Amino acid sequence: MAVTGRNLLGLDPDELSCCVSCGLCLSTCPTFRVSGEEAKSPRGRIAAMRLVSEGAAVTESFLEVISSCVMCRACETACPSSVHFGSLMEDTRASLAATTVPWWQTLAYKTLERPRLLRLLTGMGAVAQRLHLIPPALESRLSLPRLAVRQEPLTPTGSDVWLFTGCVMDAWQRPVHAAVIAVLSAMGFGVALPGAGAACCGALHSHAGLTSRAVTLAGRVMSAFPGDAPVLVDSAGCGAQLRDYGRLVGTDEAARFSARVHDVHEWLAARADLLPPVKAGAGPLTVAVQDPCHLRHVQKCHLPVRKVLSPYASVVELDDDGVCCGAGGAYSALRPEMARAIRQAKLSAIDAAAPDVVASANPGCSLWLAGGGAKVEHPMVLVAQRAGLV
Amino acid sequence: MTVGALIADLRCAIGADRVRADPFEMTLYDRDASTMRGSCAAVCLPASTAEVSAVLRTCRSHDWPFVARGSGTGLAGGAVPSGPKPPVVVVTTRMNRVLDVDVDNRLAWVEPGVINLDLSRAVAEHGLFFAPDPSSQQSCSVGGNVANNSGGPHCLLYGVTNAHIAALDVVLADGELVRLGGLDAEPDGLDLRGCFVGSEGTMGIATRICVRLTEKPRSVSTLLADFTDMGNAARAVSAVISAGIVPAALEMMDKTIIGVVEAYVQAGLPTDAEALLLVELDGLQGGVRVESAAVSAVLSGHGARSVRVAADDTERAVWWKARKSAFGAVARIAPNYYLHDCVVPRSVLVDVLGEVNAIARAEGLLVGNVFHAGDGNLHPLIVFDRREPGVEAKVHEAGRRIIEACVRAGGSLSGEHGIGLEKRDAMSLVFTEADMAAQKCLRDAFDPEGRCNPDKVLPSGTAGCGELASVPAGAWI
Ligand code: SF4
Numbered sequence: 120m121a122v123t124g125r126n127l128l129g130l131d132p133d134e135l136s137c138c139v140s141c142g143l144c145l146s147t148c149p150t151f152r153v154s155g156e157e158a159k160s161p162r163g164r165i166a167a168m169r170l171v172s173e174g175a176a177v178t179e180s181f182l183e184v185i186s187s188c189v190m191c192r193a194c195e196t197a198c199p200s201s202v203h204f205g206s207l208m209e210d211t212r213a214s215l216a217a218t219t220v221p222w223w224q225t226l227a228y229k230t231l232e233r234p235r236l237l238r239l240l241t242g243m244g245a246v247a248q249r250l251h252l253i254p255p256a257l258e259s260r261l262s263l264p265r266l267a268v269r270q271e272p273l274t275p276t277g278s279d280v281w282l283f284t285g286c287v288m289d290a291w292q293r294p295v296h297a298a299v300i301a302v303l304s305a306m307g308f309g310v311a312l313p314g315a316g317a318a319c320c321g322a323l324h325s326h327a328g329l330t331s332r333a334v335t336l337a338g339r340v341m342s343a344f345p346g347d348a349p350v351l352v353d354s355a356g357c358g359a360q361l362r363d364y365g366r367l368v369g370t371d372e373a374a375r376f377s378a379r380v381h382d383v384h385e386w387l388a389a390r391a392d393l394l395p396p397v398k399a400g401a402g403p404l405t406v407a408v409q410d411p412c413h414l415r416h417v418q419k420c421h422l423p424v425r426k427v428l429s430p431y432a433s434v435v436e437l438d439d440d441g442v443c444c445g446a447g448g449a450y451s452a453l454r455p456e457m458a459r460a461i462r463q464a465k466l467s468a469i470d471a472a473a474p475d476v477v478a479s480a481n482p483g484c485s486l487w488l489a490g491g492g493a494k495v496e497h498p499m500v501l502v503a504q505r506a507g508l509v
Numbered sequence: 510m511t512v513g514a515l516i517a518d519l520r521c522a523i524g525a526d527r528v529r530a531d532p533f534e535m536t537l538y539d540r541d542a543s544t545m546r547g548s549c550a551a552v553c554l555p556a557s558t559a560e561v562s563a564v565l566r567t568c569r570s571h572d573w574p575f576v577a578r579g580s581g582t583g584l585a586g587g588a589v590p591s592g593p594k595p596p597v598v599v600v601t602t603r604m605n606r607v608l609d610v611d612v613d614n615r616l617a618w619v620e621p622g623v624i625n626l627d628l629s630r631a632v633a634e635h636g637l638f639f640a641p642d643p644s645s646q647q648s649c650s651v652g653g654n655v656a657n658n659s660g661g662p663h664c665l666l667y668g669v670t671n672a673h674i675a676a677l678d679v680v681l682a683d684g685e686l687v688r689l690g691g692l693d694a695e696p697d698g699l700d701l702r703g704c705f706v707g708s709e710g711t712m713g714i715a716t717r718i719c720v721r722l723t724e725k726p727r728s729v730s731t732l733l734a735d736f737t738d739m740g741n742a743a744r745a746v747s748a749v750i751s752a753g754i755v756p757a758a759l760e761m762m763d764k765t766i767i768g769v770v771e772a773y774v775q776a777g778l779p780t781d782a783e784a785l786l787l788v789e790l791d792g793l794q795g796g797v798r799v800e801s802a803a804v805s806a807v808l809s810g811h812g813a814r815s816v817r818v819a820a821d822d823t824e825r826a827v828w829w830k831a832r833k834s835a836f837g838a839v840a841r842i843a844p845n846y847y848l849h850d851c852v853v854p855r856s857v858l859v860d861v862l863g864e865v866n867a868i869a870r871a872e873g874l875l876v877g878n879v880f881h882a883g884d885g886n887l888h889p890l891i892v893f894d895r896r897e898p899g900v901e902a903k904v905h906e907a908g909r910r911i912i913e914a915c916v917r918a919g920g921s922l923s924g925e926h927g928i929g930l931e932k933r934d935a936m937s938l939v940f941t942e943a944d945m946a947a948q949k950c951l952r953d954a955f956d957p958e959g960r961c962n963p964d965k966v967l968p969s970g971t972a973g974c975g976e977l978a979s980v981p982a983g984a985w986i
């Protein structure tokens with residue numbers, strides 16, 4: 120059944136033809152791993168894009184092929200012919216956005232852009248949670264953490280570096296920012312905080328194909344960080360998006376901004392000698408590192424997390440080759456069944472490694488894994504705790 | 510009977526969600542990692558031996574052909590659904606459990622959809638691994654390895670898949686389950702297990718596979734030598750083996766390939782070299798040390814510009830990643846490739862390589878070579894862009910001439926990728942009609958109705974048992 124008459128996705132045929140169908144990406148793809156279906160594999164998705172680009176009708180099954188992708192981009196790292204899967208998928212989704220993004224998803228993203236509204240809702244949610252007003256089914260679908268009723272405000276400490284505070288991160292995980300500020304201050308770096316314009320990086324909009332909205336948000340974010348001090352990011356997903364502004368917006372200014380953006384661990388790893396000492400009397404701690412896909416496959420800077428953690432804990436690896444946890448931004452809420460199956464595999468790998476705690480540098484992954492019963496902390500919170508700063 | 514009735518019965522047999530018949534989705538199963546295409550009647554995703562058996566019984570009652578498919582990384586079209594009646598594709602990816610590991614006897618029972626590298630990973634804690642290591646090992650399935658009797662760089666020392674399979678539970682074309690081979694060192698009777706390994710899905714579907722595991726070597730040394738002359742590199746390969754050393758792996762890449770893999774892995778490979786040799790030695794520490802020094806001396810003596818030894822596991826892993834990603838990485842030159850796979854005696858390696866390059870040049874095509882030099886298993890890789898008018902004809906012509914050249918030099922049609930659809934019609938270059946009739950007899954014994962991966966391996970019209978009046982002298986029976 121044809122959903123729409125459009126048959127061109129506006130993709131670059133050269134990029135599509137770069138996929139030689141070798142299949143080397145298959146095992147890195149979380150949706151292929153749990154489903155075993157070609158239609159849920161990177162190779163199958165590219166073949167599907169090619170078919171539609173060459174004139175096949177856009178059918179329900181094509182939409183399923185596209186919407187079941189987590190956008191973890193592990194296939195991109197695995198692909199020997201360097202297919203730019205992420206941009207193919209984003210462009211495809213952008214062409215389909217009008218017909219595929221459900222109204223409530225667009226509305227939810229609008230909320231993310233408005234920090235005060237989000238904070239208000241978060242506060243209400245916290246109260247509602249305590250009063251058990253949120254139906255358990257909805258709560259687990261959204262993988263809501265235990266929300267804080269009141270948030271301590273953050274205070275800037277100087278102007279050596281900017282800290283990107285974001286939307287979900289700021290409202291739900293403000294303690295992470297506090298930990299980053301504490302560690303940076305202990306190392307002698309003053310931290311500047313942006314104004315309200317830097318509320319939302321636009322990553323979820325980009326993933327859903329809402330490109331023009333993402334470009335607008337990028338403009339707002341960039342103007343909230345004047346000067347040329349480095350912009351540090353403690354959320355892997357936001358960091359990846361900020362680093363992509365150069366491509367997304369396509370201006371020199373945006374490219375210059377993107378070059379100023381660093382993942383906080385990457386920035387700290389280059390200054391590891393300045394890291395604060397472990398506090399006296401801290402017992403042994405085993406940490407398993409879960410690599411957020413946006414750190415490992417997009418920013419390609421997952422190794423610094425280990426370097427930053429290693430003075431503070433013994434770091435163990437999960438034996439699953441860094442496959443995605445299934446959170447995928449909004450994916451876990453949009454495709455709960457598939458996401459849970461993917462998470463189950465991750466939880467088994469965590470069980471096998473038997474750590475005291477899992478370190479994850481992305482709020483989405485943390486919330487999602489915690490929702491599955493794992494004990495998860497942001498690496499920077501662990502560092503601050505072990506150094507006795509929080 | 511109609512396709513509609515077939516699909517309805519398949520859905521009854523294993524559940525509606527395990528049978529896909531949407532035309533768009535089915536198109537994705539039309540091909541494997543080769544360039545050949547077919548079309549199918551339905552796609553089944555069974556999750557157990559019982560479900561595979563139910564699918565095959567249903568196919569039987571509809572007199573419908575079927576094709577087994579693992580990860581779809583085959584390079585000879587073995588899993589491409591083809592034939593006058595579009596077959597049912599039976600996908601084994603959901604049968605991906607390691608069922609039982611017997612550490613003492615170094616055996617493991619696994620389902621066919623287990624990924625080769627996952628199997629090695631699953632038994633690593635016991636100091637064991639599954640030795641066959643095709644370049645696609647991160648994605649290919651053990652079932653696919655069995656079907657193709659797959660090789661891989663380390664099969665030079667450890668032997669190909671056949672040497673690592675103890676027993677198989679196979680669902681035959683009529684849905685019956687049989688066990689081939691056994692766990693005894695010398696099972697009684699004919700070695701039907703050995704027949705099945707490498708039969709490319711033409712004798713049934715293996716649903717439980719008992720693999721032999723290998724102890725991880727205590728010590729490994731990996732050498733990387735670069736040459737400014739391809740002939741010298743090829744002669745160095747023979748010299749290493751003549752020196753009485755059998756490395757675990759001995760691989761060669763030419764300049765074209767070095768360039769593309771270096772762009773992908775950034776391992777610091779010398780992109781100005783004409784050839785690179787990757788040599789791996791493993792065993793006990795003392796022996797490896799001595800052999801490593803000996804190999805290094807042989808390579809230098811044959812004109813190696815430099816010989817590097819991998820400093821640690823990380824460097825070794827990067828070199829192997831370079832080697833194993835070569836096929837995919839060529840897409841940076843042109844979007845399509847046609848990968849050949851033939852074995853020639855090591856002594857004529859230099860001549861055949863020269864001939865392969867000359868054939869490609871004559872057709873105006875670019876060819877890269879990356880291959881298992883130690884056992885003379887060539888992989889000429891013709892790179893092209895299908896959209897260029899007339900290029901496919903040239904590629905096929907070059908391919909045909911390359912195969913002929915290899916056969917003329919005393920080689921065989923396939924080293925490890927299988928015959929599949931790709932080389933089916935070249936079988937007569939190597940086998941007489943009587944040879945093929947004998948093969949057909951054996952195949953008919955397993956699948957008398959010819960519904961099991963039809964159209965593959967043997968050319969259509971191959972005479973069967975008793976159809977050939979006499980057996981000519983010199984037939985390869
Ligand atoms: S690894 Fe790359 S070239 Fe190979 S199938 Fe996947 S996307 Fe295509």
Ligand code: SF4
Nearest residue numbers: 148188189191192194
């Ligand atoms: S982005 Fe992730 S989920 Fe999507 S095809 Fe690639 S590996 Fe699979």
